[in-house]
Amino acid sequence: xxxxxxxxxxxxxxxxxxxxxxxxxxxxxxxxxxxxxxxxxxxxxxxxxxxxxxxxxxxxxxxxxxxxxxxxxxxxxxxxxxxxxxxxxxxxxxxxxxxxxxxxxxxxxxxxxxxxxxxxxxxxxxxxxxxxxxxxxxxxxxxxxxxxxxxxxxxxxxxxxxxxxxxxxxxxxxxxxxxxxxxxxxxxxxxxxxxxxxxxxxxxxxxxxxxxxxxxxxxxxxxxxxxxxxxxxxxxxxxxxxxxxx
Ligand SMILES: *[C@@H]1O[C@H](CO)[C@@H](O)[C@H](O)[C@H]1NC(C)=O
Numbered sequence: 741x742x743x744x745x746x747x748x749x750x751x752x753x754x755x756x757x758x759x760x761x762x763x764x765x766x767x768x769x770x771x772x773x774x775x776x777x778x779x780x781x782x783x784x785x786x787x788x789x790x791x792x793x794x795x796x797x798x799x800x801x802x803x804x805x806x807x808x809x810x811x812x813x814x815x816x817x818x819x820x821x822x823x824x825x826x827x828x829x830x831x832x833x834x835x836x837x838x839x840x841x842x843x844x845x846x847x848x849x850x851x852x853x854x855x856x857x858x859x860x861x862x863x864x865x866x867x868x869x870x871x872x873x874x875x876x877x878x879x880x881x882x883x884x885x886x887x888x889x890x891x892x893x894x895x896x897x898x899x900x901x902x903x904x905x906x907x908x909x910x911x912x913x914x915x916x917x918x919x920x921x922x923x924x925x926x927x928x929x930x931x932x933x934x935x936x937x938x939x940x941x942x943x944x945x946x947x948x949x950x951x952x953x954x955x956x957x958x959x960x961x962x963x964x965x966x967x968x969x970x971x972x973x974x975x976x977x978x979x980x981x982x983x984x985x986x
Pocket of ligand 1: 788789790792793
C-alpha cells in the first residue's frame with residue numbers, strides 16, 4: 741500500500757495508466773467468465789463444453805466479427821440450380837429474431853411467448869414423422885452435429901443423392917429443443933429462397949469454407965401457420981439428400 745502511494749506521488753501519470761490497465765483486465769476477465777458460463781448453461785451444441793471448446797468458438801466469433809459477412813444476406817448464394825421448395829415462399833412477417841452472438845452454437849434468443857402446445861408438438865415431431873413415413877430412405881438418430889443432444893434425420897447411404905460434406909455426413913435436419921429453431925441441409929438455391937424470404941440465415945462456418953453452403957439455420961416458427969412453412973423447408977432438405985421430396 742505504502743509503495744503504491746509512493747508510486748502515485750512519484751509518477752501520477754504512470755500510476756493512473758497501470759490502474760486503468762488493471763481495471764480493464766478485471767472487467768475483461770469478468771466478461772469472459774460470464775460469457776463462458778452462459779455458453780455452458782445454454783448448451784454448447786456439438787462443441788466440447790470446456791475451455792478448449794470455448795476458445796474454438798471464440799476464434800470463429802472473432803474471425804466472423806472481422807469478416808463483415810451478414811448471415812441474413814443471401815446475395816453470396818446462387819439462386820440457380822435444383823430446388824425442392826415451392827416456387828414462391830411467403831415472406832416471413834415481422835422482425836427477424838436476434839441471434840446469440842457467440843456464433844456457435846448458432847441459436848436465436850428464445851421467444852418470450854412460448855409456442856402453443858399443438859404447434860410445438862408438430863414441430864418437434866418432424867424428425868420422427870418423416871423417419872417413419874420414409875423408413876426405406878431415412879433413419880432417426882441423435883444429431884452428430886449437435887453432439888447427440890437432439891434427434892435428427894439421416895439419409896440412408898443407399899438413398900443418398902449427390903450432396904457430400906465431411907462435417908454433415910448424411911444428416912439432413914434437426915430441431916433445437918431450447919428455442920425451436922432448426923438446422924436443415926438444403927440445396928444452395930433453396931438456402932437462397934429461405935434466407936431471401938426471411939425464414940432463416942446462412943451457417944457461420946459456411947462462408948469460411950468449413951461446411952456446405954446449404955446448411956441453413958431456420959428461425960423458430962411462432963404459430964401453426966409458420967410451422968407449416970417450416971415443414972415445407974424440412975421436406976426440401978429430405979428432397980435434397982434423397983432426391984425424393986415427400
Ligand atoms: C475438452 O473436451 C474434449 C472432448 O471431450 C477433450 O478432448 C479435451 O481434451 C478437453 N479439453 C480440456 C482443456 O479439458
